[in-house]
Amino acid sequence: AGGKCGSQGGNAACASDLCCSEEGACGIGGYFCVAPGCQLNFGPACDGNKTPPGNDTSALSRPLFGDVPYGVNVAKCRVPGKVAMTFDDGPNKFTSELLDILKKNNAKATFFVVGTNSGKGQIEDPSTGLPAILMRMHKEGHQIGSHSWSHQDFSLISSQQRRDQLVKNEIALVDILGFFPTYFRPPFTSWNDDVIADLKKFGYHNVNFDLDTSDWKGDYQVARDRFSSAVSQKDPATWSFIAVAHDIHEQTVRGYVQYMIDQANKYKYDLVTVGECLGDPPNNWYRDST
DSSP states (O other): OOOOOOTTTTBBBEEEEEEOOOBEEOOSHHHHHHHTTTTTTTTTTTTGOOSSOOOOOTTTTTOOSSSSSSSEOSSSOSSTEEEEEEESEEEEETTTHHHHHHHTTOOOOOEOOOOSSSSSSOEEEEEETHHHHHHHHHTTOOOEEEESSSSSTTTSOHHHHHHHHHHHHHHHHHHHEEEESEEOGGGGEEEEEEEHHHHTTTTEEOOSEEEEEGGGGGOOHHHHHHHEEEEEOTTTTTTOOOEEEETTTTHHHIIIIIHHHHHHTTTOEEEEEEEHHHTGGGGEEEOOOO
């Protein structure tokens, strides 16, 4: 509706009430505005440019507590015999079902959550049902980490934009839980030295993984082979894994998660949170909003 924009449109910006789609067109509605595709620098009305209501957390003190390192890439467990299943990009409509499966199997996991993506609305908005899901995650002993506000590539945005992505997600999570995480996973697994430095400044561990299930590609035979090959070839007496999957995919939740649980149990691994596999006490996983 508003012409060309962004990198495909001569770096033109849309009007203040419009979004710039991933393909470089100004407009309004899901095709144009949904994160992470909407181009933040050129679409003022992009989902990712919205700020959740609540108190600004940017000025809070952020001491670097605990002995899990900051300012580095953390991708391996410290405690042997553990599998830390992690789920990125949620919560969404399949996450409650995933929580049911974890509860049934007495398994713990870590959720790296996004504030607004894929048109789901903002996570602090009660009308989405997402606040109740996040509260359940915490109540049932799972770990909650941040995966940014709108899933932007942290290597491609400015330091100020990285700050905004962190703080907006904090504001939303404080509104729901009263606290926010010290653990962060970079969207698209994309980071560099500047990203690491900014995360340390804001008191975040940069957490990645050493078992990539590639579930997002949709080939679940490959995903099963990746997981079973890893856990069957290493001795739990000396080895652990941080595994990544995505709770936004139906087949991941309705089949693959149970497969991972069964394989981990078969080869005598405990299913725990990332914090547990790093030997980090739970009171180090979050910051009090006050």
